[in-house]
Amino acid sequence: MKHIVYRCDIRDRADTVVPSTEPWLPVVIESPLDALGQSGSLLRMTGVVPALRLMLRLCRHGRLFYYAADQGNWIHWGGITQGWCRYYRVGERAAVFGPVETAMAFRGRGVAPAVMRGAMRVLAGRGVHVFYVDTSELNLPMQHAASKAGFRDTGLRFDR
Numbered sequence: 001m002k003h004i005v006y007r008c009d010i011r012d013r014a015d016t017v018v019p020s021t022e023p024w025l026p027v028v029i030e031s032p033l034d035a036l037g038q039s040g041s042l043l044r045m046t047g048v049v050p051a052l053r054l055m056l057r058l059c060r061h062g063r064l065f066y067y068a069a070d071q072g073n074w075i076h077w078g079g080i081t082q083g084w085c086r087y088y089r090v091g092e093r094a095a096v097f098g099p100v101e102t103a104m105a106f107r108g109r110g111v112a113p114a115v116m117r118g119a120m121r122v123l124a125g126r127g128v129h130v131f132y133v134d135t136s137e138l139n140l141p142m143q144h145a146a147s148k149a150g151f152r153d154t155g156l157r158f159d160r
């Protein structure tokens with residue numbers, strides 16, 4: 001299956017910076033310690049096994065996680081890898097989104113673009129300005145969500 005690679009440099013896209021009034025701001029978890037601090041919410045939202053899996057993932061260098069919740073229930077979550085991607089070359093300071101998911105009941109309401117923009121804004125505060133996301137040529141919802149989050153098709157394709 002061919003995958004499309006999208007890129008966003010938020011320094012070129014002032015509109016990607018989230019106004020503080022935008023709903024669904026993300027919580028960005030950058031380390032197992034952060035996850036411990038959020039363990040109550042994480043356990044309620046995901047259950048024990050996914051929360052433990054997340055902790056393990058965060059132990060690996062350059063792995064982050066973000067989520068947004070509504071009334072105690074997750075509505076969108078995603079992984080972010082910093083500085084590398086298995087499928088294409090990215091800069092040392094770049095971040096790659098994926099996988100990402102919006103809860104079924106919240107799809108089609110602009111949650112993914114809003115929360116991804118929010119996560120980009122948080123990381124921009126730490127000096128990360130270039131972001132990638134990739135998705136299958138068949139995944140129209142993700143293609144639309146990526147465009148609305150400020151990503152542009154790089155023209156690069158890879159098989160996965």
Ligand SMILES: CC(C)(COP(=O)(O)OP(=O)(O)OC[C@H]1O[C@@H](n2cnc3c(N)ncnc32)[C@H](O)[C@@H]1OP(=O)(O)O)[C@@H](O)C(=O)NCCC(=O)NCCS
Nearest residue numbers: 100101102107108109110111112113134135141142144145
């Ligand atoms: C891809 C995904 C994250 C988008 O999240 P979202 O919060 O629904 O994003 P948006 O609200 O911006 O909707 C994106 C597109 O989904 C489609 N869509 C609209 N309503 C929808 C619904 N009720 N259910 C599914 N898709 C819908 C539309 O094409 C929409 O784009 P448009 O508004 O420009 O027409 C979500 O569909 C999802 O979790 N899918 C399953 C997991 C997945 O494919 N992840 C991406 C892997 S890279």
